[in-house]
Amino acid sequence: MAVLVDKDTRVIIQGITGGQGTFHSGAMLEYGTKVVAGVTPGKAGQEVHGVPVYDSVKDAKDAHDATASVIFVPAPFAGDAALEAIAADLNPVVVITEHVPVQDEIRVIHAAKKKGITVIGPNTPGIITPGAKQKLGIMPGHVFSHGKVGLMSRSGTLTYEIAAGMTIAGIGISTAIGLGGDPCVGLTTIEAVKLFQEDNETKALVLVGEIGGDAEERAAFYIKDNYDLPVVGFIAGRTAPPGKRMGHAGAIISGSSGTAAAKIAAFEDAGIAVAEKPSDIARLLKEVM
Numbered sequence: 001m002a003v004l005v006d007k008d009t010r011v012i013i014q015g016i017t018g019g020q021g022t023f024h025s026g027a028m029l030e031y032g033t034k035v036v037a038g039v040t041p042g043k044a045g046q047e048v049h050g051v052p053v054y055d056s057v058k059d060a061k062d063a064h065d066a067t068a069s070v071i072f073v074p075a076p077f078a079g080d081a082a083l084e085a086i087a088a089d090l091n092p093v094v095v096i097t098e099h100v101p102v103q104d105e106i107r108v109i110h111a112a113k114k115k116g117i118t119v120i121g122p123n124t125p126g127i128i129t130p131g132a133k134q135k136l137g138i139m140p141g142h143v144f145s146h147g148k149v150g151l152m153s154r155s156g157t158l159t160y161e162i163a164a165g166m167t168i169a170g171i172g173i174s175t176a177i178g179l180g181g182d183p184c185v186g187l188t189t190i191e192a193v194k195l196f197q198e199d200n201e202t203k204a205l206v207l208v209g210e211i212g213g214d215a216e217e218r219a220a221f222y223i224k225d226n227y228d229l230p231v232v233g234f235i236a237g238r239t240a241p242p243g244k245r246m247g248h249a250g251a252i253i254s255g256s257s258g259t260a261a262a263k264i265a266a267f268e269d270a271g272i273a274v275a276e277k278p279s280d281i282a283r284l285l286k287e288v289m
Contacts (some may be wrong), residue, residue: 003073003150003175003195003202004118004263005068007132012060012090014039014081015072016048020096023071024138025049031141031250032133036064057088070136072096074262079104082119086111098182102187105184112186119186125156125178131201137178139163147172149285150196152189154179154206154215155236161278162208162234169282174202181210189215190222197227204230204289206281211237212258217266224270230288231265232251235260 011028015021016038026049029035035051044055052253054060057069069085071078071094078097085093086108088264095114100122112119119125126137131146139156143164149171153159163176170185177192179185189207196202205227207214211232261288267274273284 002129002132003177003199004120005127005129005132005134005136007134009068009099009132009134010036010064010066011035011135011136011289012037012039012057012064012066012085013051013072014057014069014085015074016040016051016053017043017046018072018074021072022048024096025051027138027141028070028135029137033135036060036066043160057084057090060087061090066090066208067116068092068136072094074087075099075101079108083109086115086117086119089115089117092118092120092127092136093182094124094126095119095184095186096119096124096126096137098123100182102184105182109184109186116244120177121180121182121185123182124180124185125154125159127177128177129175130173137256139176139178143167144176148174148201149206149209150199150202150204150205151164151176151206152179152192152196154181154189155208156181158208158234158236158278162206162281165279165282168205171282171285174199183213184250189219193219193222193227194285195258202229204285206285207230207231207233207267209233209235209258209263211235211263214258216263220263220266220272222271223272230285231270231272232275232281232288234274234278234281235263235267
């Protein structure tokens, strides 16, 4: 099994004719992802890496029986692109774009929840299932190996670093999800934990968070009462000054809310083994599994 993305996932890339869409569609195809169509309004009839381009998501879905979408559309138009994918019942919808207006993010999240569709992002590196050779996003596929550990992270770069360390240590990944670094994202940390909980292949979790918000604390409370498998955690931003945004739009703390210390305390209270630095995660996994 896998989480959200498996060997049968058939992918549309919205914004495939743009610079990022063209580059990453090629990388996704090289990895093995079943990219069946691209969408750019006004560019129907073109091809990118042999992938046919359509004017609308509906046209692409109808022609190729697509099931999921990855969005590389510029921020002012990414919300409408995601709504178009949701209207076509594609699932998941992976929004790579950052700086999407918060109003648009809220509209997209509301529309997706009404239809039971999972939106990953915005501002995400995507999702990858190594065993199925499917990646929907921008992550470097060669650092991910197939195994039984679920990985979720608010940081794209840390996802790659931790996955590489796990692979070197001989620890594989069932599915890795980049949750996104914006204050408003579709798939939340606690929702991701529940997805992995339902996956028979996943035997342990790595939860990578960062300062800002309370998503990690809420996930820790859930894990404490409902999740019996081993969990290793890491929180980025231990030395960040209060009130200053650090990297992601969502990485900002105010007072005691959203601090690294509060998140680490919640992890420890839930029995989650907390890594001091990313390179400790593989070692901790070997200890707890």
